[in-house]
Amino acid sequence: MNRMNGMTKAGSNAGKVLPPMVAQLMGMLPAYPGSLLFVTALNVAIAKHMPQDVRQSLSGKKLRIRVKDAGVEFDFEWREQRFAACRKGDGSDLTIAAxxxxxxxxAQRQEDPDTLFFSRRLSMEGDTELGLMVKNTLDAIDLSAFNLKRLVRARLESIFRV
Structure with missing residues (x-):
């Protein structure tokens, strides 16, 4: 059994879902504020790490992240030099669900997207070429870009600079 940071690979994590009551409460939240928070995190964590050709390919493409067990979706697109939230219902060019x-x-790179995809724990609907580009871009970004402590510290330092 492969272990990483006390967690086992694929098999034992497959059934982890939110309790139904939590999922029901989260599903009742309005969509747009969640998307706004989600794109704020994306902009802080990865926007500056994206190559110019990826930025151009994403321009005007609508993406949706569906968190199945939470009953929430985050709709967003790339506009100019940042991710921007979209209102739900505009449709999407690519939906990624898990x-x-x-x-x-x-996000922690404790699981491979291909493994999740082929075990049917991750699904993609829509423009598969766009999905492959997103996957490859995320794979190429330095893991430290997803270090929450570092991101919060950097943000706080930028706020409180004199």
Missing amino acids: NGHDFVLL
Whole structure:
């Protein structure tokens, strides 16, 4: 059994989902503020790491992240030099769906997107070429870009600079 940071790979994490009551409460939240918070995190964590050709390819493309067990979706697109939230219902060029736990494992690089995809824990609908570009771009970004402590510290330092 492969272990990383006390967690086992694929098999034992497959069934981790939010409790139904939590999922029901999260599903009742309005969509747009969640998307706004989500793109704020994307802009802080990865926007500056994206190559120019990826920025051009993403321009005007609508993306949706669906957290299945939470009943929430984040709709966004790339506009000029940043991610921007979109109102739900505009449709999407690409929808990526998984349970919240699996998205966390992906962000922490404790699980491989291909493994999740082929085990049907991660799904993609829409423009598969766009999906492959997103996957490859995220794979190429330095893991430290997703270090929450570092991001919060840097943000606080920028706010409180004299």
